[in-house]
Amino acid sequence: MEIICNSCSKVYSIDESKIPSTGKVYVKCSSCGEKIEVSRKQQTAPAEPLKTAKEGEEFKQSRQEEAPVEYFDPETKTALIYCQEIQARLEMEKKLAELGFETRGIKDEADIRHHFRYNLFDLVVLYQHGPDPDDNMKAILEYINSMPAHMRRNTMVLYIHLSGNRYDLYDAFSRGVDATLSPMDITGFTDLVPKLMAQKRLTYKVFFDCLEKVQETVI
Numbered sequence: 101m102e103i104i105c106n107s108c109s110k111v112y113s114i115d116e117s118k119i120p121s122t123g124k125v126y127v128k129c130s131s132c133g134e135k136i137e138v139s140r141k142q143q144t145a146p147a148e149p150l151k152t153a154k155e156g157e158e159f160k161q162s163r164q165e166e167a168p169v170e171y172f173d174p175e176t177k178t179a180l181i182y183c184q185e186i187q188a189r190l191e192m193e194k195k196l197a198e199l200g201f202e203t204r205g206i207k208d209e210a211d212i213r214h215h216f217r218y219n220l221f222d223l224v225v226l227y228q229h230g231p232d233p234d235d236n237m238k239a240i241l242e243y244i245n246s247m248p249a250h251m252r253r254n255t256m257v258l259y260i261h262l263s264g265n266r267y268d269l270y271d272a273f274s275r276g277v278d279a280t281l282s283p284m285d286i287t288g289f290t291d292l293v294p295k296l297m298a299q300k301r302l303t304y305k306v307f308f309d310c311l312e313k314v315q316e317t318v319i
Contacts, residue, residue: 102114103127103136103138105129105131105132105134105136106134106136107129107132107134107248107250107251108129108131108132108134108216108219108220108251109216109217109218110129110130110131110132110171110218110219110220111169111171111218112127112136114127114138130174131174131219131220132220132250132251132254133250169218170204170215170218170219171218171219172202172219176202177199177200177201177202177222177223178201178202178203178204178219178221178222178223179196179201179202179203179204179221179222179223179224179225180203180204180205180206180212180215180221180223180224180225181193181196181203181204181205181206181224181225181227182205182206182207182212182224182225182226182227182236182237182240183205183225183226183227183229184227184229185227185229188227188260188283188286189205189227191286191287192225192227192286192289195286195287195289195290195293196223196289196293198290199289199290199293199294201222201223206240207236208236208239208240209236209239209240209242209243212224212240212243212244213243216247216251220251220254220255221255222254222255222256222297223255223256223257223258223293223297224244224255224256224257224258225258225260226240226241226257226258226259226260226277227260227261227283228259228260228261228262231262233261241275241276241277244257244276244277245276253300253304256278256279256293256296256297256300257276257277257278258277258278258279258280258281258293258296259272259275259277259279259280259281260280260281260282260283260285260286261280261282261283262282262283263282264280264281264282264283264285265280265281265282266279266280266281266285266292266296268280278296278300279296
């Protein structure tokens with residue numbers, strides 16, 4: 101049977117024979133650490149109402165257009181990139197691959213929402229093409245800033261634009277990201293990204309330590 105984490109929406113398949121016929125058990129989500137309640141009643145779902153031929157065709161088409169579901173092992177370093185400049189994107193993918201990241205490209209808000217529905221990503225890189233952010237960039241930023249605190253603090257968000265400066269904290273704060281960079285910083289990604297991620301982890305050390313203690317107590 102399948103269970104879904106209510107916090108990050110990651111899906112797990114578990115052996116039903118390991119679940120007591122009465123009562124319930126709890127498991128810990130490997131992505132976000134959330135406590136998931138599992139019981140036999142979760143395997144039963146109400147039957148869907150019959151669809152008309154038109155509705156059935158529309159449903160079939162939507163399923164075909166939906167991006168495939170992808171899962172990563174808990175220890176895998178993962179990154180998403182929004183970038184319309186091919187050369188810049190290829191360079192970032194190359195640098196992140198050298199750091200051991202599994203990298204995926206995103207094209208809009210629906211795309212990043214789909215990815216975060218099944219996985220918690222360590223890094224998101226947003227590359228602004230031109231002097232102003234486009235509509236897709238604005239929508240992606242809006243989604244990122246609506247994420248639950250424990251998810252957002254686990255995800256490093258870098259915003260690259262022409263006047264970006266990693267030391268300009270006000271620029272980063274105003275955009276709702278962790279750091280803003282210049283396109284020139286891409287060449288130094290292999291050194292810069294680990295430093296920025298370590299710095300963020302240190303900033304939220306108390307939060308993560310407390311969260312870990314709570315999880316140990318609950319589980």
